[in-house]
Amino acid sequence: MKKLIYCVLLISNVLLFNSCTDDKPIFIADLGSEKIAFTNNFASEYLLSKDTKNNIADRFIWNASILGVNSNYEVQAAIDEAFTKPVSIGVSKQTNITVLVSQLLELVDQLGLDEDPKTTDSTGKPNNSGVVYFRVKSKIGNGGAGTQEIISTTHMINIKLIEKVPTSTTCNPLWIVGDAIKNVGWNFSKTTVCDSDVQRVKVSLQNGKFRFFTAENNWATGLNFEYYKGKGYTIDARFKSEGAGDNNFDFIGTPGIYELVVDTSKKTIVLNPSGSFWAVGDATPGGWNFTGGETAIVETSPDIWQATFKFSAGVFRFFKTQGQWDINNNYAYYKNAGYTIDTKLENDGSGDANFKFVGTPGTYTVKINAIDKTIKLN
Structure with missing residues (x-):
């Protein structure tokens, strides 16, 4: 009978002790409210080349997670929004990571893009551009059973593989001569740079006249405004024909530094204003x-x-x-x-x-x- 009473007292004390220790409130973090997202400014289009595969394409940045313990962030890429076959760009303890051109080229291969200007996609457009998707993943919580994964909103970027233009041996520079070219005037001292079907030159333009020549100091080789107009060229609106005499190019735009580009393939003559x-x-x-x-x-x-x-x-x-x-x-x-x-x-x-x-x-x-x-x- 004494043993029974002793057991009852022991059980009562245990229950009393437990009732005291369970009075402390339990706080549970709202893990569902945690969000991460990219914060950097993405380029409107990423131009890619196999020749520059070791270069850095960009640095992606995101906000830090706040709740719980986070050991790593992982940036993933894919060619579809569902991330059917995600490619790991890298894992970092920091809130930024470098993205290499070579990593974007992996996605180029998945999309089946190529650098051949002769190939096209199913719609007849050049087969060298597409879109890919990026996201960043993180884990939040206490590192144990309360831990959960969070994934950022997917960001879409445009990528374009630079097409290989066949090297031409028939392209020769042009002489650009006239009083519209500041510090040049009517002297044969400034030539264009020849790049396949494109002639380009950086010049300081002022209101005046000029024309192109195919041979140095040979005035009979001039190519004027009417020559290009007759060949079907679209010419920048900041030029007009002199309209008399030699039918020179007459620059009527705002004086300044420009890149003058003559594209014999597209049949265009354009001016690109200077940039800082x-x-x-x-x-x-x-x-x-x-x-x-x-x-x-x-x-x-x-x-x-x-x-x-x-x-x-x-x-x-x-x-x-x-x-x-x-x-x-x-x-x-x-x-x-x-x-x-x-x-x-x-x-x-x-x-x-x-x-x-x-x-x-x-x-x-x-x-x-x-x-x-x-x-x-x-």
């Missing part, structure tokens, strides 16, 4: 602000850009399109293109291969010379 470079980074006055604080590097003469501003210890790189992030004009790009770069600038060694300013902080004039292939600070 933009210096962005903590070594520049605007820092990493790309919404108005960036520094413009202006084209002061054909293929020469320059600007004067204060340099601070830090890194930066150039951009060709204002407000659009890319790494196409970093230190490595110019070095690989054969440029001689000022010793006050170095490669920062990061994946973005930024310019690193290592000189004495102060105001300098930076000059990018695409003719001599130099970048100087004075």
Whole structure:
């Protein structure tokens, strides 16, 4: 009888103890509210070439997950929105990852695209462009049974494989002569660059006349406005025919620096206005602000850009399109293109291969010379 009473008391104490320890509230995080998404500005189209497969196409950035423990993010790509056969771009503990041209070329192969200008798709269009899809995945929670996977909204991007244009040996440069060409005038000192069926030249245009010549110092070889018009060319509206005498091209546009392009295949003559470079980074006055604080590097003469501003210890790189992030004009790009770069600038060694300013902080004039292939600070 004493043993029975002792057991009842023991059970009662256990129950009493448990009732005290269970009074603490339990908090459960709302994992379903967690979201991640890409935050970088994607290019409208990614131009790809097998010759540049080792280059960086872009850097994708996303927001960090907040709830619970996250060890890794994985970026995936696919040729369909359902991600039937996803390709892993990479895994990172950071909230950004570098995407290589070679990785996009894997998707090109899956889509069956090619660089042959003679091939077309089922609709008769060139078979060198398509769309692919990207997403980023993460795990949130406590790392145990409460952990769940979250996936970002799918982002679609356009990719285009650069077609291989057959090399032509019949293309010869043209001489461009006339008072519309600033610092040239009626002298045979400026020629176009011949690239297969395309003739192009960077010139500073002012209101005046000019025409093309197929041979140096041979006035009988002139090709005027009426010649191209008679061949069925579509000519930029900033040109008109002189209408008398030699029927020269008469430039009536806004004076400035332009790229003049004569395409004998498309039968077009067009003008592409000069564009600035933009210096962005903590070594520049605007820092990493790309919404108005960036520094413009202006084209002061054909293929020469320059600007004067204060340099601070830090890194930066150039951009060709204002407000659009890319790494196409970093230190490595110019070095690989054969440029001689000022010793006050170095490669920062990061994946973005930024310019690193290592000189004495102060105001300098930076000059990018695409003719001599130099970048100087004075």
